[in-house]
Amino acid sequence: MTAALQITELRKQYPTGPEALKGVSLTIEPGEFFGLLGPNGAGKSTLIHCTTGLASPSSGAIEVFGHDAIDHYGKARQLVGLAPQDLNLDHFLTLEETLDFHGGYFGMPKKERKERAAELLDAFSLTAKRKERTRTLSGGMKRRLILARALMHRPELLILDEPTAGVDVELRLELWQYVQRINQEGTTILLTTHYLEEAEQLCSRIAFINGGEIVAEGTSPELARTYGVSSLEDAYLELVGRKELSRASMAEISS
Amino acid sequence: MSAAQIRFFSLLRREVSRFWKIKRQTVGAPLLETFLYISVFGAALGSRIKELEGFDYVVFVVPGLIMMAWATNAFSNNSSSILQQKFQRAIDDQLSSPSSPLELLLAFSFGGFLRGMLVALLTFTASAILVGIPIEHPFVLLLALFLVGFFFAQLGVLVGVRAEQFDDVSFAQQFVLQPLIFLGGVFYSASLLPEPFETITHFNPVYYMIGTVRYGFLGFDEESVTLSLLGLLLATGALFALNLRLFRKGYRLRA
Numbered sequence: 001m002t003a004a005l006q007i008t009e010l011r012k013q014y015p016t017g018p019e020a021l022k023g024v025s026l027t028i029e030p031g032e033f034f035g036l037l038g039p040n041g042a043g044k045s046t047l048i049h050c051t052t053g054l055a056s057p058s059s060g061a062i063e064v065f066g067h068d069a070i071d072h073y074g075k076a077r078q079l080v081g082l083a084p085q086d087l088n089l090d091h092f093l094t095l096e097e098t099l100d101f102h103g104g105y106f107g108m109p110k111k112e113r114k115e116r117a118a119e120l121l122d123a124f125s126l127t128a129k130r131k132e133r134t135r136t137l138s139g140g141m142k143r144r145l146i147l148a149r150a151l152m153h154r155p156e157l158l159i160l161d162e163p164t165a166g167v168d169v170e171l172r173l174e175l176w177q178y179v180q181r182i183n184q185e186g187t188t189i190l191l192t193t194h195y196l197e198e199a200e201q202l203c204s205r206i207a208f209i210n211g212g213e214i215v216a217e218g219t220s221p222e223l224a225r226t227y228g229v230s231s232l233e234d235a236y237l238e239l240v241g242r243k244e245l246s247r248a249s250m251a252e253i254s255s
Numbered sequence: 256m257s258a259a260q261i262r263f264f265s266l267l268r269r270e271v272s273r274f275w276k277i278k279r280q281t282v283g284a285p286l287l288e289t290f291l292y293i294s295v296f297g298a299a300l301g302s303r304i305k306e307l308e309g310f311d312y313v314v315f316v317v318p319g320l321i322m323m324a325w326a327t328n329a330f331s332n333n334s335s336s337i338l339q340q341k342f343q344r345a346i347d348d349q350l351s352s353p354s355s356p357l358e359l360l361l362a363f364s365f366g367g368f369l370r371g372m373l374v375a376l377l378t379f380t381a382s383a384i385l386v387g388i389p390i391e392h393p394f395v396l397l398l399a400l401f402l403v404g405f406f407f408a409q410l411g412v413l414v415g416v417r418a419e420q421f422d423d424v425s426f427a428q429q430f431v432l433q434p435l436i437f438l439g440g441v442f443y444s445a446s447l448l449p450e451p452f453e454t455i456t457h458f459n460p461v462y463y464m465i466g467t468v469r470y471g472f473l474g475f476d477e478e479s480v481t482l483s484l485l486g487l488l489l490a491t492g493a494l495f496a497l498n499l500r501l502f503r504k505g506y507r508l509r510a
Contacts, residue, residue, distance in 0.1 A: 104265020
C-alpha cells in the first residue's frame, strides 16, 4: 500500500545555524494517527514545513500518497492540510472569506466552497461570527478557524502543528474529539505536540525527534520499553536527558 | 473554470479585496492627492505659467500625474501587501497551496496593477471632464501605461519580498521612487532645465516613461518613443524574470 507520507533521508540546512534535519526517514501509513514528539528546536516544524512547501529541503525525498511533495508538488499539496502552530490568519479577511479563499487556492469551485465553508463554520461553532474579520476573534476561536481552514479542501493527510498550544481545557477536548472523528473517517493525521497525554490518547504511533534525527519510533508502550521506563512521559524525559524530572524522582525527593 | 483558473482568480481576488476593503486609504487618498496636485499646479501656478511646449500647463501636467498615480499605487500596494502577509505569516496559506510560483507572482503583481489602473482611470475621467485631455495616440498610450503599471507592480513585489520591516518599503518609496518620479519631468519639460540638470534627467528611467505616456496623450515627444517603449519592455521583462526566479527559489518567502 502507498504510504500517506514517506520521508526519505531528509536534510535541511538553514543558511545560519546547525543542520535542522539530519537525514530523517519516516513512513506514515494511510489512516494512521501519528505523533511527532520532541523538544523545542528538535526539527518538528522544519519537517512539517518541508512537507508543506514552507521550507525547501537541502536534500532527500518527500512523497504524499506516492506524489512528490518537493519539485512537482501540485498533487501532493492538494492532499495535505496544514494547521500551523502560529495563528497566521489574515486580519483583513472575514471568517467566511478565509475559508473561501483557501478553498479557491486549492481549486474548489464556488458552490462547493460555499457549502463546505458553511459546514465547517457550523462544525466549529463559528457561524455567528462568519461575517466578522478574523482579528476580532478570541485565541480559541482563531485556533478553531485555523483547523477549519486546514480541513476546507478535504485533505487526506492532516498536519497539526501543536494545535492545542495555549487553548483552554474544554476547547482542547473539543478539538481532540473532532480530529479523532475525522481520523476514524479515514483522514491520516500527523500531530506534533508538547502535551504527552495528548499524544498518548490520540496517536496510534509516535516518533521521537531530537537534534534533527528520529531517535525512536513505536506505540507509546513500545517507546517506554525502548527506554526501559514505565510511561511515555518518562521515555520523553530520558530522550531529553532530564530523567530527574520524572514523577518517580520527584516523589523520592519530596519523601 | 479549471482548477488552475480557480486558483489564480482566488489569489487575485484576495489581493483586490485587500485594497478594496480599505479603499479610503488605497483609492480615495491617492485620488485626493492627485487632485491637490492638479489644483496647485494647474489652477494656481498654471494660471501664471500659461503654456508649456504649446499646451496649457495643466494639460501638460495631467499625463504625468496619471502615470504617477498608476506607478505609485501599483508599487505601494504590492510591497505593502506582501510584507504585511509575511509579517502575519498569512502568506503561508498561499505558499502551501498547489499554486505555482508563476501563479503566485502574477496574482500579487496584478493586485497592485489593478489598483493603479483604477486610480489612474478615475484621475483621467475627472481630468477629462475638468480640463479636457486629448488622446493623440491611444495604442501607444495604452501600451505605455500598461508597461509602466506592470513595471512598478513588479518593483513593488520585489521590494515586498526583500523587505524585512515596513521601514524598508517606505524607504524605497520615499527616498527612491518619489524623487525619481518628481524629477522625471511630471511637472516640467526637461528642456527647460539648466545644465547639468537637463543631462542628469536623461539618466532617470522615469523620464522616458513619462515621455511615452505624454506622447500618447498629447502627441508631444522629447525622446524617441519607440526606443523608450523598447527599453521599458526590456526592463519590465527583466524585472519579471528576476521576480519569478525569486518566487521559484522561495527567496525570503520560504525558509
